[in-house]
Amino acid sequence: MQATMNDAPRPGWATEARATLSLSGPIVLTNLSQMALALTEALLLGRLGTDALAAGMLATSLHFALIAPGFGLALAAAPLQAMARGSARLPGGAGRGWLHNMRRATRASLWAAGLAILPAWVLLWNAAALLRALGQDPVLAALAQDYTRAAMFGMPGFCAFIALRGFLAAMERPAAAMWVAIGAVALNLPVAWLLIFPAGLGMLGAGLSITIAETAMLLALLVLIRRDRVFRRFRLLGRVWRLNLDWLGRVATVGLPIAGSMLLEIGIFSAAALAMGWFGAVAAAAHAIAIQTASTTFMVPMGIGQAATARVGLAVGAGRMADAARAGWVAIGLGAGFMAAMAAMLLLAAGFIARGFLDPMDPRAAEVAALGATLLAVAGVFQLADGVQVVAAGALRGLADTRVPMVFAAIGYWVLGLPAGLALAFWAGLGPAGIWMGLATGLAVVAVLMLVRWRRLSAAG
Template identity: 75%
Template sequence: MRTVPVYGGRMDAGSMAAAGPPVRRDWRAEALATLRLAGPIVLTNLSQMALALTETILLGRLSTDALAAGMLAVSLHFALLAPGFGLALAAAPLQAQACGAGRLPGVAARGWVRAVRRATRAALWACAIMLLPTWALLWESAGVLRALGQDPALAALAQDYTRAAMFGMPGFCGFVVLRGFLAAMERPAAAMWVAFGAVALNLPLAWLLIFPAGLGVLGAGLAIAIANIGMLLALVVLIRRDRVFRRFRLFGRVWRVDGPRLREVFVVGLPIAGVMLLEIGVFTAAAFAMGWFGTVAVAAHAIAIQTASATFMVPMGIGQAATARVGLAIGAGDPRGAQRAGWVAVTLGAAFMATMALLLVTTAPAIARMFLDPADPQSAAVAALGATLLMIAGAFQMGDGIQVVAAGALRGLKDTRVPMLFAALGYWGIGLPFGLLVARYGGLGPQGVWIGLGVGLALVAGMMLLRWRRLSAAAAQEVSRSPAG
């Protein structure tokens, strides 16, 4: 019986008739394939987010000052992690396109396996190179924070966290590179289980170091570093023990520098790092701007940003799945499949974030109270402002989800430079200046900063979506004009 290849399996002619119209079947199959891939990635992201979220809750129980210092430290930590994180993410489209090429008839297994191995090793080297200057800045983070106008006491506390947490950065970046490999192989579950294990380890470890050991903010930084290193080591062991993954020999002669592929990682990855730095940096700048309005504002911002970041992990995971799905289709010479994969992912991300918008708007006060000790004299003020910021965050959930999924789909095409320019314009050219203006001179205070963030996200979402529409349609039309099409 005649068979027709579809992503995620094969379908015979009889099954095709039962499945309904071909276009509807293709979109349904793509949605299922995306959900199967995105599910473990999303859970991995949520697990990683849970590491920071649980520590924020624990620090909030310690004191308002500890919560505020932790927020400043985490903001600076992730802002400076962005270059390494972006280069780690650059491995995903290279790995996916190499795996997709392996589906083409006549392609030797040895060739595409070697391409996957080269991309993985080069990404690991690129991350290592980029983290060296990051460490130098984090070691002197108190001075950096003071220069940015933060309270000296909070800056000193924040430095305790950053000096400990920075040693976990190589573990985090290495984990992201290997997670991209697993996504390209469409087997992301191993990374998910490793991340779950890290959460299970981090919660009691952070509690022990913060409270019984009396290390406070320093203990939180140590706990997150240990968790990140543990995630990388666990994933390395799992990959080396798996029969299929062993054939790639990802860690053989890892000390050898592959110049051409390292350059490719930087070409693709530096704009991704730029987008990450611009996006993380704008929220970091917002956290610093909150310092102008006092400790209560910084603590309330910590509550809102941690909650909004938790919801963001889902579309971020869908976007990472879109990178793999689009990259696999492009590598296999199927631009129409890539176009379908991107639009399916955008639809899934938008639908989820619409639900989260409703949840945040209706339950903001209850969420804010979860982070605080009722006995703290400042808790009532923090909870009230935190609830207001959460409702504003609810209003820009859709824009946040659409921009990250569209960026992930574009990444699957290895289109990274123009999205970086979009992020620069939307976040820093319009969103942040507008927010600071209405906060300082419009009398809106902390709420104005968050309104500016929402405006920036909406603009970036629109630009990303339009670019995805144009590039994906152009690729599909090119196929239609070809003799084979």
């Protein structure tokens, strides 16, 4: 294995683009598959009625906000794993021990994510009280709690899956995670339908199906890694009960700012969801349509950004900063190009997309679809900025630069984006659309700041 890592050719721009697309393709499909779990359930809950769709939006917003710390710490494995593997390319055996370091990074990220999940469980178990305290309708809050209490037990499987996916990306063999994620969607659709409708569990059934799917994803990926001759040699879970405080500290150093950035970003959309709840069930349901659609398109640049983390990290570990800079810029260009196309699609097909989420027999369907189409049009405007910022963040993560991007997220989302959205919604009288305009403003600011940061650090290298 060592021989294959030394003296690797240095890619040009076209070669780098092909390598990034090759790596990001399975990662993107994995992300889309994971998003399809939530999208499928939103479509099914929409058939239960406007209240169920609105409650599902509140529940998933809270769920994703509280999983952010564990998710971020699991993501910290990826740059550490990539740098460890890249160090095998250093001359003179300077990177000796890289295999053990990949194993240590994986184990430490699993420990860190697991510890971060525990307080999230406490809050999710009491979601109804938390949502009522945040001004939400008691009926919607109670329905949302049915979901969160069932879905929260899938968090460990999801975070562990993310850490192992980072290992596969560092090894430049992400296809196994892709097939597992696609299989989870195929499993979740019939299971969710059976639990929600024939079993009559409604919101509880939707949450339970997510736990089943995410646990199955982890188990299936572990089986595939165990059966692979190369991967088996890493013994990723060997003595996993032994806590390495040094590597836990490294994961925390890289991962806590990632978790903070994710919490700030997810939190701003969760705050927007709560603000939508103040406008009533129609606004909350319309927001659910827009956020599910925008989140789906977001999965592609997010996957490109995760590939950028691996490509940049591999180059940094090998001491090739020019290659790292090239990898980052190629990924940013690919992400921007895709999201420009998605912006055009949302602007042209907003009404058609919104109607697809709703039961036409619902008496409020027309009102929800009209508002949902308006929000989707606003989402189309910020697509490009959203794509650029997430890919640039992924490239910076490959440099292990995570603290400053967290500050950028705080400024863009919470200092500018949320206040602007609330001002436009309430003081300017724009209503729900004003909140989304504020989100667009915050994303644009973060995108510019991330690009400037990447340009400076990649040039300095």
